[in-house]
Amino acid sequence: MTGLFRLREVTCTYGADVVLDAVDLAVEPGDFVGVVGPSGSGKTTLLRAVTGSVTPVTGAVERRRSLSVGYVPQLETVDWNFPVTVGECVLMARAASRRRPWASKEEKADVARTLDALGIGELEERHIRELSGGQQQRVFLARALIGKPDVLLLDEPTSGVDVRTRHEILHLLTDLNAYGLAVVLTTHDLNGIAAHLPQIVCLNRTVIAAGPPHEVLRPDVLERTYGARMEVLEHGGMPVVVDEWHRPRATGTTGRASVLKMRP
Amino acid sequence: MDGVLRPFDYEFFRNGIAVATVAGALCGLVGTYVVLRGMSYIGHGLSHAIFGGFAASALAGVNLFVGAGAWGFASALLIGAVTRRRPIGSDAAIGVVTTASFAIGLALLGKFGSAGENPDTYLFGNVLGVDRAQVWLVAVVAVTAVTVVVLAYRPLLFATFDPDVAEVSGVKTARLDAVLMLLLAATILTTMKVLGVMLVAAALVIPPVVARMVTNSFSRMLVLSTVIGAAAGFTGMLTSYHLDIPSGPMIVLVAAAAFAVVFLATGVRGLGRTRGLDAA
Numbered sequence: 130m131t132g133l134f135r136l137r138e139v140t141c142t143y144g145a146d147v148v149l150d151a152v153d154l155a156v157e158p159g160d161f162v163g164v165v166g167p168s169g170s171g172k173t174t175l176l177r178a179v180t181g182s183v184t185p186v187t188g189a190v191e192r193r194r195s196l197s198v199g200y201v202p203q204l205e206t207v208d209w210n211f212p213v214t215v216g217e218c219v220l221m222a223r224a225a226s227r228r229r230p231w232a233s234k235e236e237k238a239d240v241a242r243t244l245d246a247l248g249i250g251e252l253e254e255r256h257i258r259e260l261s262g263g264q265q266q267r268v269f270l271a272r273a274l275i276g277k278p279d280v281l282l283l284d285e286p287t288s289g290v291d292v293r294t295r296h297e298i299l300h301l302l303t304d305l306n307a308y309g310l311a312v313v314l315t316t317h318d319l320n321g322i323a324a325h326l327p328q329i330v331c332l333n334r335t336v337i338a339a340g341p342p343h344e345v346l347r348p349d350v351l352e353r354t355y356g357a358r359m360e361v362l363e364h365g366g367m368p369v370v371v372d373e374w375h376r377p378r379a380t381g382t383t384g385r386a387s388v389l390k391m392r393p
Numbered sequence: 394m395d396g397v398l399r400p401f402d403y404e405f406f407r408n409g410i411a412v413a414t415v416a417g418a419l420c421g422l423v424g425t426y427v428v429l430r431g432m433s434y435i436g437h438g439l440s441h442a443i444f445g446g447f448a449a450s451a452l453a454g455v456n457l458f459v460g461a462g463a464w465g466f467a468s469a470l471l472i473g474a475v476t477r478r479r480p481i482g483s484d485a486a487i488g489v490v491t492t493a494s495f496a497i498g499l500a501l502l503g504k505f506g507s508a509g510e511n512p513d514t515y516l517f518g519n520v521l522g523v524d525r526a527q528v529w530l531v532a533v534v535a536v537t538a539v540t541v542v543v544l545a546y547r548p549l550l551f552a553t554f555d556p557d558v559a560e561v562s563g564v565k566t567a568r569l570d571a572v573l574m575l576l577l578a579a580t581i582l583t584t585m586k587v588l589g590v591m592l593v594a595a596a597l598v599i600p601p602v603v604a605r606m607v608t609n610s611f612s613r614m615l616v617l618s619t620v621i622g623a624a625a626g627f628t629g630m631l632t633s634y635h636l637d638i639p640s641g642p643m644i645v646l647v648a649a650a651a652f653a654v655v656f657l658a659t660g661v662r663g664l665g666r667t668r669g670l671d672a673a
Binding site: 214 | 605
């Protein structure tokens with residue numbers, strides 16, 4: 130196959146619960162895809178189906194031969210009290226390739242080069258809890274990148290981080306994508322992340338819509354995805370999604386105005 | 394100085410201090426994974442469950458290690474079955490199955506154990522009663538544990554820290570979990586005669602917790618925990634001879650003293666590092 134991977138009619142279940150239902154999705158080299166959807170819509174399961182840690186009950190996941198996948202987990206799932214330094218954490222990616230516990234000269238150079246490229250070269254000996262949210266995300270990015278992946282999968286990379294860190298992560302991923310790395314991420318953040326990506330997949334157990342943000346971020350698609358009414362406005366050529374709940378009723382102010390008022 | 398070294402004149406003491414030092418190191422090494430994986434209660438429960446097997450094997454004339462090992466394996470299966478079929482947590486299932494197994498052991502020895510079987514040997518250990526063969530047995534298990542940890546250092550670390558991503562990255566986590574459980578069972582089986590059922594869990598837990606308070610690095614924690622376990626075994630044996638206190642409790646008391654010293658030295662910072670360890 131010419132693409133990196135393709136999900137064909139993939140259905141996954143946890144017990145009696147159907148988490149993914151006949152999902153079709155193809156990712157090509159150089160793609161940058163954001164998967165959006167409500168909690169429990171199957172975003173993480175979709176990533177796990179791609180990695181092979183979840184097996185579909187029907188359908189198939191086709192991967193390019195010797196496809197290398199870099200996986201960055203949700204930061205909320207990381208045990209920050211685990212005794213591991215930044216260097217030790219990054220080196221875990223080489224777990225299956227070397228028998229000896231200590232790092233070879235080449236591995237040390239690889240770790241240093243990767244951390245430097247991500248702007249955290251001086252943090253190699255620090256414990257992972259002693260870092261900022263953005264630095265922590267970069268450590269796990271470094272662990273994924275040191276395996277030289279063809280595609281990077283990130284589960285909610287901007288969950289729980291501040292606006293500045295979110296911008297840093299988005300710029301970093303955009304740069305990596307510009308160098309040819311395919312990126313697939315899940316996110317809840319429609320305006321801060323999804324609207325800035327070239328491709329979006331709206332998922333709620335099945336694929337509701339897929340395409341560029343200005344084609345996909347439509348009220349009817351979002352209502353089918355989230356089960357709630359949303360308004361889509363345009364600001365600076367970008368779609369801006371407004372939750373109907375945020376619209377002040379008494380004053381009759383439009384959703385657009387309320388969004389603009391909230392901006393600094 | 395001569396007075397301090399006098400007990401080394403006796404072979405039973407040389408055997409005892411050798412086995413206590415190696416057993417302490419073994420517990421410190423395996424205990425690092427036990428504590429970081431949140432398996433402390435399993436270690437505690439398994440030692441109690443295996444006591445039932447020891448008692449039954451002793452009375453039936455079956456090889457102690459084979460019988461107690463099979464009993465421990467059956468207990469683990471029973472815990473799994475109870476957890477699957479009833480809406481109770483695995484910690485509650487461990488509590489029920491292992492204490493019941495422990496009680497069976499006590500009951501068997503109380504009713505039929507007149508042929509010289511003393512429950513205290515298994516409950517509190519009898520390190521001075523070990524022979525050269527038992528020293529070798531503990532040494533073989535320790536060498537095996539070190540070999541496994543060295544050869545599978547990286548996969549074990551990855552699978553302990555982040556099992557989901559480790560699996561994605563090609564690490565056979567299920568196989569490693571099984572290997573670790575086997576190592577834990579072998580550690581408990583071989584050190585039970587040294588430390589006793591009641592104290593094996595302490596030897597598995599205290600050294601890694603002390604090491605964790607000192608360092609933020611996994612590799613340093615692994616080495617430190619092993620050294621602390623060995624030092625507690627050695628110092629505990631010497632102290633027990635000179636103070637005329639039973640060896641098993643003295644070994645655990647030395648480890649606990651190390652915890653107290655490190656706690657006072659590192660204060661809140663050190664204790665904060667142990668947050669998330671279920672043993673802390």
